[in-house]
Amino acid sequence: MKNHRNEHTRERILDEAEALFALKGYHAVSVREITGAAQCNLAAVNYHFGNKQKLYLEVYRQRWLPRAERVHQSFQDSLKSEQAPSAGTVVQSLARAFLEGPLSDEERNRHLRLVVGELSQPTEAFDQVIERVFRPLLGSLISDLRAAMPADMDQEQAVLNAFSIMAMVLYFNLARPVIKAVLGATDGSDLQTRLIDHLVEFSLNGIAGGKWETGK
Amino acid sequence: MKNHRNEHTRERILDEAEALFALKGYHAVSVREITGAAQCNLAAVNYHFGNKQKLYLEVYRQRWLPRAERVHQSFQDSLKSEQAPSAGTVVQSLARAFLEGPLSDEERNRHLRLVVGELSQPTEAFDQVIERVFRPLLGSLISDLRAAMPADMDQEQAVLNAFSIMAMVLYFNLARPVIKAVLGATDGSDLQTRLIDHLVEFSLNGIAGGKWETGK
DNA sequence: GTCTATAGCAGGATAGAC
DNA sequence: GTCTATCCTGCTATAGAC
Structure with a gap:
């Protein structure tokens, strides 16, 4: 004992x-x-x-899912404070929820690596990830984006925009070592912050297509 | 026998x-x-x-690397025909080289899944992937982008822009099933083409920050 | 609930015939 | 170069003492 x-x-x-x-x-x-x-x-x-497989599923159920919900919550909370959030605010809230939100660096790394694992080699946990997290999150994101720019964004556009943002969030985490290697010893200062700034600006412009102002 | x-x-x-x-x-x-x-x-x-490990490395050396070089070549060839390619042309050439270039659908899927594997769980093949493919490709992309918009894009900006584009290329391939699931039965027609169009427009706007026109 | 001991098996690798 | 036969390690999983 x-x-x-x-x-x-x-x-x-x-x-x-x-x-x-x-x-x-x-x-x-x-x-x-x-x-x-x-x-x-x-x-x-x-x-x-x-058995091992069931342990893996429990990791998703008991560790990954709640954490994903915390991130989603953090995203929504930071939007709730505003009444009619601009697209810039929406994107920034999302990026921050994932990249500097409620998770520690280590937690975030674990979290995103696990989801990439499921995306690239789906197991039984895949459906959970999609239905209980991905779809709701994309749903929020899409409706917030459409609310922010009601004019001429159709459903498919909104979906693709949301995916593009998620792509960067996931990739910037996964490829951090590569980014560091390519940027060279330039860092030292807060790469993380610059990444978020870049991501927000890039995707905001990507979404807006130059048609809306960022208010920056 | x-x-x-x-x-x-x-x-x-x-x-x-x-x-x-x-x-x-x-x-x-x-x-x-x-x-x-x-x-x-x-x-x-x-x-x-x-042994198994050496087989894996040979797969990279003899299958993956040459294919990566074909993609890079295809990217450069489609630019060489123009004298001073616009940023739009650069991004579109890149997206096309990866997503509808010299590779068949099956080849492309293999290719991108293998690289995502190395990114998320690096093995001995990682350095090859980075030094012999990733860095040269990013180098081309960055210098082409900077040539297309010489005004005020510094090195780090160019690097981050290049990474953002790569993020979408990789992710749109990896998450294809998810995208299909979320978009629902709307497809049937060529999702692939719409993805490329979206990727090009999104990243072009992302890069340009609304300051340059796409010429679209 | 935690431990020891072990069953049972799948996987990587090798020796040697052809 | 290809095959058969086999070794042996390391794994998952279980039985049963404590």
């Missing part, structure tokens, strides 16, 4: 499993590695979750 | 390995699966490539 650690074994397993799955992907991580990191016994995974 | 198939075993293994690695990722594919698909013996992988 080595278990005098503050957190319960089950929770520690979820934490370590999430970190490892995000870092290496499902198949590259062994149950031994997870239980080793969680400092518990090999058998604990089967006891608490049944 | 079952080998009366047109292609040499070594080549068939490379083909099938690439398809499987792209589809499922390195760790999710077994050597048995590869040799099964290539209709050859299990031992053939070790005979021809040494």
